[in-house]
Amino acid sequence: MINKNINIQINGEPFNCSGTLSLQFLLNYLDFNSERVAIELNNTLLPERLFHSTYLNDQDKIEIITIVGGG
Template sequence: MMHNNINIQINGEPFNCAEPISLQFLLDYLDFNPEYVAVELNDTLLPEPLFQSTYLNDQDKLEVITIVGGG
């Protein structure tokens, strides 16, 4: 069985996947809490409700910013 490898960048670092995965799956895999991150995919800010339905493609560039509360 042949896998389609995809190569993406996460915060400027290369990341390889065996097959296309959803943004939600990737965030879970990397232990990011979707409620506390801002995600930019190819220079477009994505709202949290789209994480589950957004699939990553080869050469995508992802920026994940952790939102920290303070006071």
């Protein structure tokens, strides 16, 4: 399999990565806890159970929303 680089957007910022990258791998790489984020991929909210099986494609747009608690 040939690895090709793809261009995506994360929270509106360009990001270059490998085309074989899963969403879960990206979150780990960026040091996000997948249990404390909401992910929107191309305007669709993804459930956490799909993070491992969702692979990134060229021109994907990802919004990462961090969930914080407090009181």
